[in-house]
Structures are given as C-alpha cells and as structure tokens.
Amino acid sequence: MNTENQIDEYDNLRQDCWNDALHSFGTSYIYSKRSRKIGKLLKLNNFLGIIVPVVIGGIVTSYNVSADALQIILIIAAPISVLQLVLSVLSLTNKWDDSYSYYLESTNDNGQLSNDYTNLAKYPPQEKSDLKTKKDIINIKYQIRNTNDTKYPLTDEEKREGMKYSLRNFRRSCAGCNVTPTDMKSTNCGVCGNF
Incomplete structure (x- = not known):
C-alpha cells in the first residue's frame, strides 16, 4: 500500500512533468518565431537574387530595347540589386542558413519534449518508480536540448x-x-x- 509520502512524491513528479512541458512549449514557440523571421529574410534574399536578372534578361530578349531604355532599366534595378547584395552579405556573415536550420530543429525537439512531458503527466504509470524512470529518460533528452540551445540563447x-x-x-x-x-x-x- 502506498504511503502518504509516496503519493506526495508521485504527485510532485507529475507536477514536474507539467512544468517541464510548459517550459519546453515556450522554448519551442520562441525558436519557431525566430525561424519564421529569418525564413522570410532568406526568401526575400533568394527572390531578389533571382527576379532582378530574370526581369532584365526577359525585357532585353523580348523587346528590342535601345541603349537608353536599357540604362533606365538598369538604374531602376540597381537599388534592388544593392539591397539584395546587402542581404546576401548579412546572410553569409550572420550564417542565416545555419541559424534557420537550428531554429527549426530546436522548435521540433522542444515541441516533442513538451508533448512527451504532457503525455506522461496526463497518463502516468501507476507505480512511482515507473513514472520516475520514464521522466528520467525524457529529462536526458531535455538536458541535451537545453545544452544545445545555449548556442543560440534566448533573451x-x-x-x-x-x-x-x-x-x-x-x-x-x-x-x-x-x-x-x-x-x-x-x-x-x-x-x-x-x-
């Protein structure tokens, strides 16, 4: 028969699961938000890198463009090209591709951890020792994820x-x-x- 102390420990383990689910869910949200922001910048950079040469090439090959008209087209395209160049330099120096991949990975891992903790809290095994063992297994993943997340710490x-x-x-x-x-x-x- 379970003693009152064992019941308290069991309930504390379940409450810890809920707390860890809450923290993992919030972390997943923030990395998801970061990935959306940087993803938009990467898409803009890629779009500008393709659209300017394609539009200029399309106009030149489709129409009999005079030298004066080509100059006007290039004057209009120049600021867009400079913007794309600045975005490309920022992307390379700040390693946006690496950050984007990492943010997506952390979003998925933290979301899965939140689900694992939530499921364990909702549907715990009857024995305290089984609950502790299952929580310890998830805790290992949680600690690894938190250690990895120090590469891109949250403010x-x-x-x-x-x-x-x-x-x-x-x-x-x-x-x-x-x-x-x-x-x-x-x-x-x-x-x-x-x-």
Missing part, C-alpha cells in the same frame, strides 16, 4: 514571451501576477510580461 524578453505563450496554452496562472493569460499582449509582469 530575457523572449523567455517572458515564451512563458506567456505557454501559460496561455496550458491555461495556467502566472506565478508573478497570478493572471491566466488569454492573449499575447505584454504586461508589466516580470515573469510573463515586459517583452
């Missing part, structure tokens, strides 16, 4: 935004302001606001 503002998103998703009240968020508007809370 304090991002952590608070991720917390608000998670609290809203899990319908939990904030430990700082005791409010259960219903939207993503920033507040003055030091736990789930100021982002």
Whole structure:
C-alpha cells in the first residue's frame, strides 16, 4: 500500500512533468518565431537574387530595347540589386542558413519534449518508480536540448514571451501576477510580461 509520502512524491513528479512541458512549449514557440523571421529574410534574399536578372534578361530578349531604355532599366534595378547584395552579405556573415536550420530543429525537439512531458503527466504509470524512470529518460533528452540551445540563447524578453505563450496554452496562472493569460499582449509582469 502506498504511503502518504509516496503519493506526495508521485504527485510532485507529475507536477514536474507539467512544468517541464510548459517550459519546453515556450522554448519551442520562441525558436519557431525566430525561424519564421529569418525564413522570410532568406526568401526575400533568394527572390531578389533571382527576379532582378530574370526581369532584365526577359525585357532585353523580348523587346528590342535601345541603349537608353536599357540604362533606365538598369538604374531602376540597381537599388534592388544593392539591397539584395546587402542581404546576401548579412546572410553569409550572420550564417542565416545555419541559424534557420537550428531554429527549426530546436522548435521540433522542444515541441516533442513538451508533448512527451504532457503525455506522461496526463497518463502516468501507476507505480512511482515507473513514472520516475520514464521522466528520467525524457529529462536526458531535455538536458541535451537545453545544452544545445545555449548556442543560440534566448533573451530575457523572449523567455517572458515564451512563458506567456505557454501559460496561455496550458491555461495556467502566472506565478508573478497570478493572471491566466488569454492573449499575447505584454504586461508589466516580470515573469510573463515586459517583452
């Protein structure tokens, strides 16, 4: 028969699962947000790198363009080409492709961790030892992911935004302001606001 202490430990393990699910979910949200932002910049860079030469080439080959008209076309295309060149330099120096791939990987891994913790909290094994073993297995993945995420650390503002998103998703009240968020508007809370 389970003692009261064993029941408390069991409930604490389940609560830890819920907390870890919440944190993983928020982290997944922030890396997802980063990936969308950088993905748009990469698409813009690729679009500009293709569209300018294609449009100029298409105009020149389709129409009998005089030298004066070609100069006007090139004058119009020059600022767009310079913008694309600047984006390309920024992309290469800041390794946007690497960051984008990493953000997608972290989004997926943290989302899966959140699901694993949530499922374990919702449908725990009956024995405390089995629950602890399963949680320990997920914890190893969680620790590896957190260690990897230090390559691209979250800012304090991002952590608070991720917390608000998670609290809203899990319908939990904030430990700082005791409010259960219903939207993503920033507040003055030091736990789930100021982002």
